[in-house]
Amino acid sequence: MGTTQQTDQHRSAHQRRRQLLEAADRVVLRDGPKASMNAIAAEAGITKPILYRHFGDKGGLYRALAKRHTDALLSALKAALDAPADRRARVEATLDTYLAAIEARPQVYRFLMHPADNTATADAQLPEQGFDVGRHSAPLLRRLGEELAVVIEERVDLGPDSAQLARVWGHGIVGMMHAAGDWWLGERPCSRAQLVSSLADLLWGRLALVDDRAGSPGL
Amino acid sequence: MGTTQQTDQHRSAHQRRRQLLEAADRVVLRDGPKASMNAIAAEAGITKPILYRHFGDKGGLYRALAKRHTDALLSALKAALDAPADRRARVEATLDTYLAAIEARPQVYRFLMHPADNTATADAQLPEQGFDVGRHSAPLLRRLGEELAVVIEERVDLGPDSAQLARVWGHGIVGMMHAAGDWWLGERPCSRAQLVSSLADLLWGRLALVDDRAGSPGL
């Protein structure tokens, strides 16, 4: 075997890589986070060592896959964030874009969000490794948080310490979106629009404004 | 071997279980998320099958361990949430309590937060299992989110749909805290107090209040 789909065999390694990633995508879409290298290789019509030649290890494949999806998601989010509307509408559009994405492909979402582990032999105190890839965990949320921080800092005037505040907010907002989305995806307690509105209310400081409950200790 | 620490051998199975969990705790504290069942058994002075008799599978041990830590963390958070101070101070105290906890024991934190996987063979559509433990993913963040939702709904008057809004906010706030904490723990870009203050500002709606940056498109 191996001579079946070899009709056009001299496409570039880059094309081959994309093809493998698409197969991996399909398997992940079907099997969720349990997708094994064997299963992915089988889906691509090849065997494991080829995957390893292309991606080094499972983390490499994971990162390549994550980059694809993160790039796609991120450009969608940026578009929502840059839409011609006021800030509240933009925030809601961004939240909705994210939630629509995870709703559309929950399996991919779960695979990307729960990487299981990566390089971390023991000490956890090694200063740097030289590579930027595979450094620490940082699979998708980290990147989203950083990118959102950039957008926030570009667009909003946060005064002194703006860079740092923007990063905290970026990661915090992404985490809020993620956790609420993860819960919502599992339980579906309300419509997407309601969730978006509730989260935007939270970001708009409604927690600080509402009254204490009648019977609660008067603080 | 095996006759060494058998001085008082007829303590209840519950005591034994606690002892095993403490050993597991120690290993997790040392090895992080890579802690193997063999290593845990060795730390407890026994071998694997005993762990499996007590906890069923690795997921069972994980859940038991998670419950311990979640209970402890949750009671600390509830205490902070119930302190005699205004809402902002209480929120800051709660954030700080959480961050101090993950700062104090990052290995345990990482083990609990990155469960890698659990029961999820394929369909993801099985109705119920009979047990309440091991249902779906919901390791720690879910529970924190639900508990925070309860506290929010008890203490704050959110009007109609208050139950649902409280749950969204509970999960959202926990997610914000988690993501920001995870990032902060990895990079340590600022002091804990600064992080707490920035997150509280975010929850207080400062995002809605600040001005657009000078050069940005006028929306």
Next chain:
DNA sequence: GACTGTTGTTACCGTAAGTAACAGCAGTGC
């Protein structure tokens, strides 16, 4: 026609989860 590089294979290793199957020993009823 030999040389090299790519694509593919089979067959293997190491590790870790999970599982028999068996051994020792406490208590209980006869």
Next chain:
DNA sequence: GCACTGCTGTTACTTACGGTAACAACAGTC
């Protein structure tokens, strides 16, 4: 005393998966 039950513990195994070595086939090139 003696079988029976039940708990704690063991060794040794199976299975599955990540990762690797060694080899086979073939395209293009000098």
